[in-house]
Amino acid sequence: MSAVYNYEPSPRNDPLVRMLESALDLGIAIMTPEKAVILKTFPFLLKLPDWCWGSSIKRDAQVSTNRTNEIIDVPFRYAQQHMADNMLQGQSSMVAENLQRMEKQDEEFKPVFENALKKAATTALVGA
Numbered sequence: 001m002s003a004v005y006n007y008e009p010s011p012r013n014d015p016l017v018r019m020l021e022s023a024l025d026l027g028i029a030i031m032t033p034e035k036a037v038i039l040k041t042f043p044f045l046l047k048l049p050d051w052c053w054g055s056s057i058k059r060d061a062q063v064s065t066n067r068t069n070e071i072i073d074v075p076f077r078y079a080q081q082h083m084a085d086n087m088l089q090g091q092s093s094m095v096a097e098n099l100q101r102m103e104k105q106d107e108e109f110k111p112v113f114e115n116a117l118k119k120a121a122t123t124a125l126v127g128a
Contacts, residue, residue: 006093023067
């Protein structure tokens with residue numbers, strides 16, 4: 001987290017670490033071969049209303065998607081907010097350095113670069 005976002009987690013009960021663990025635990029529980037076979041065999045299950053029997057896979061997938069979006073966006077926003085302070089202190093991170101590079105790009109390409117940077121940073125974080 002330090003190299004990617006310049007975020008130093010606290011030794012115990014850090015909110016970002018707990019959020020990451022929660023998202024990974026849920027994702028691992030959801031992405032099982034058995035559930036993949038069920039969805040491959042019965043793809044209509046994803047179209048059932050949330051209250052209907054058999055839609056728990058759909059609800060779990062939505063919760064997992066929301067948590068994944070949180071681990072993509074929350075640390076990235078932290079890095080953006082603290083980028084100016086960290087540059088004054090001489091500290092940097094992967095996200096901050098690439099955000100500085102993005103400032104030199106055309107406005108039309110910035111959303112694409114930002115999305116790629118978010119995904120790269122999340123991959124580095126989860127891979128670590």
